[in-house]
Amino acid sequence: xxxxxxxxxxxxMIGWVVYVIVDGLRRRQQTRVxxxxxxxxxxxxxxxxxxxxxxxxxxxxxxxxSLSSSETGAPQIRILRSMQSGVVLLALGVGLFxxxxxxxxxxxxxxxxxxxxxxxxxxxxxxxxxxxxxYLLSKxxxxxxxxxxxxxxxxxxxx
Numbered sequence: 001x002x003x004x005x006x007x008x009x010x011x012x013m014i015g016w017v018v019y020v021i022v023d024g025l026r027r028r029q030q031t032r033v034x035x036x037x038x039x040x041x042x043x044x045x046x047x048x049x050x051x052x053x054x055x056x057x058x059x060x061x062x063x064x065x066s067l068s069s070s071e072t073g074a075p076q077i078r079i080l081r082s083m084q085s086g087v088v089l090l091a092l093g094v095g096l097f098x099x100x101x102x103x104x105x106x107x108x109x110x111x112x113x114x115x116x117x118x119x120x121x122x123x124x125x126x127x128x129x130x131x132x133x134x135y136l137l138s139k140x141x142x143x144x145x146x147x148x149x150x151x152x153x154x155x156x157x158x159x
Contacts, residue, residue, distance in 0.1 A: 004108075004109055004112030004113065004116075005112050005115065005116065008116065038063070041063070075134075075138045075143045075144055076144060078134075079131055079134050079135050079138065082127055082130065082131040082134065083127075083128065083131040085124075085127050086123075086124050086125070086126070086127025086128035086130070086131055087124065087128065088124070089120050089121075089123050089124030089127060090120075090121055090124030090125055090127075090128060091124070092120045092121075092124065093117050093118070093119075093120035093121025093122070093123075093124055093125075094117075094121060095117075096113055096116055096117030096120060096121075097114075097117045097121065099113060099117075100113045100114050100117060
């Protein structure tokens, strides 16, 4: 029963370590590019007047938004990734349960498959439920489907 649990766990662990390293390197490179771009942009602004004009423009607003949200990402993207992971793990658990119904494995192997199927299905279902709760909470807090203001509409005067 040991090899049935240890071998997939080992592959999962190696895959997770590779993912974490690659994702860390990607984020580091992305942060470096953002930092270089923003520092060059700020270096080009010569006077206080240019600085004020730039930050009062639409491009300045986008620049400030990119500074504050370059790492976090949109809630929709995080919710979608969580849902995707949950569905994949849930499908893996169901597939392993289907595999345990076939009588081609020994009793020890069946026990290992049932344990792995239960864990995968439970984690997948947990991610799906967590994603649904995150979506509902984000919608209630106004993080999703915010009303967009058109740049040509003057919102300072009542209609």
